[in-house]
Amino acid sequence: MRVVIVGGTSGIGLATAELLAGEGHEVVVTGRSAERVEAALKRLGDRASGEALDARDVEATRAFFAGLGVVDHVVVTVSGRGQAAGPLRTLTREKLTSAVQDKLVPQLLTAQAALDTLSPEGSLTFVSAASARSSAPGVSGLAAVNGALESVVPGLAVELAPIRVNAVSPGVIDTGWWTGPNEEGKAGVLATAAQGSPTGRVGRPQDVASAIAFVVGNSFVTGTVITVDGGWRLKA
Numbered sequence: 001m002r003v004v005i006v007g008g009t010s011g012i013g014l015a016t017a018e019l020l021a022g023e024g025h026e027v028v029v030t031g032r033s034a035e036r037v038e039a040a041l042k043r044l045g046d047r048a049s050g051e052a053l054d055a056r057d058v059e060a061t062r063a064f065f066a067g068l069g070v071v072d073h074v075v076v077t078v079s080g081r082g083q084a085a086g087p088l089r090t091l092t093r094e095k096l097t098s099a100v101q102d103k104l105v106p107q108l109l110t111a112q113a114a115l116d117t118l119s120p121e122g123s124l125t126f127v128s129a130a131s132a133r134s135s136a137p138g139v140s141g142l143a144a145v146n147g148a149l150e151s152v153v154p155g156l157a158v159e160l161a162p163i164r165v166n167a168v169s170p171g172v173i174d175t176g177w178w179t180g181p182n183e184e185g186k187a188g189v190l191a192t193a194a195q196g197s198p199t200g201r202v203g204r205p206q207d208v209a210s211a212i213a214f215v216v217g218n219s220f221v222t223g224t225v226i227t228v229d230g231g232w233r234l235k236a
Contacts, residue, residue: 001025003216004068006055006110007077009036011175012127014043015205016075016212021047023213028068030055055106062113073216074114077127078106084141091141099145107149115160123164123222125215126153127208130171130229150225157223164222166215171229173203198231 003020007013009031017027021044029044030053031037037050053064055078065071080102083095111124118124131139132146150167157165174190190202211228215221227233 001072001217002028002070003073003075004028004030004065004071004114005075005077006030006053006061007079007127008075009033009040009050011077012170012173012205012208012212013075013077014040015209016077017044017048019206019209019213020216021045028071030064055110056101058109058113061106061110065113065117068117070119071114071117072119072122073125074111074118074122075125075127075212075216076107076110078110079103079127079129080145084145085138086141087138088140096141096144099141104145104149108152111156115163118163120162121219123166123216124156124160125165125212126150126167127212128167128169128225130169130227130233132169133227133233153225154223161222164215164219166221166223167225168208168211168215169225169227169229170208171197171203171227171232173205173208175205196232197229198234201230203228203230 003025005013005017005027008017008029017029021027027048029040029048029050032054034052037052041048041050051064053060055061080099084099107126126149128146128149129142131142132150134143153165153167194201208228211226215226
């Protein structure tokens with residue numbers, strides 16, 4: 001099995017690459033910087049290859065997939081850094097537009113670029129976020145972006161069949177996405193999130209990676225959004 005993980009050099013993407021490579025699959029990872037790609041490949045070993053790629057560059061993304069040959073599965077973990085987070089009163093046009101351009105647009109256009117190289121028995125997996133269905137204050141901008149991404153999954157599963165289309169929707173996961181001005185601030189946010197979770201903790205990238213591996217490997221799952229949030233949505 002050959003799996004391309006766009007955004008596979010850190011966080012959830014890297015954890016997914018490690019899991020799949022550890023199971024004996026061939027993985028191809030991309031990241032925005034050559035340094036991150038190089039570091040990821042050192043961790044992943046001989047079953048991995050990679051290339052620096054900014055998924056916001058449509059032509060570069062098309063050229064990347066055109067040069068790959070046939071692949072079995074594509075996982076898209078591209079994300080912004082929460083520019084659209086915060087109360088509605090402080091949400092600006094620039095922040096919302098940036099969030100759309102950094103996540104929604106590159107995820108969909110990456111999927112488009114991959115179509116001609118995907119095996120008919122293969123799959124597309126988007127990574128959204130549980131903010132799409134959250135009632136927590138201050139996430140309306142994030143919910144708009146991730147909700148839009150999740151809403152396309154059922155339609156694309158029908159449109160692109162027999163290629164399977166799914167999304168995995170993480171809650172609060174301890175990754176670099178939460179990095180703020182200082183580590184103390186990040187720790188406080190994560191601690192608060194852990195208190196609000198029925199599982200009593202925030203997620204690890206490996207928690208989400210195992211869900212991605214499930215939808216990639218299960219040939220009878222399509223049109224589905226799988227939430228991996230430790231039950232956070234139940235109390236948020």
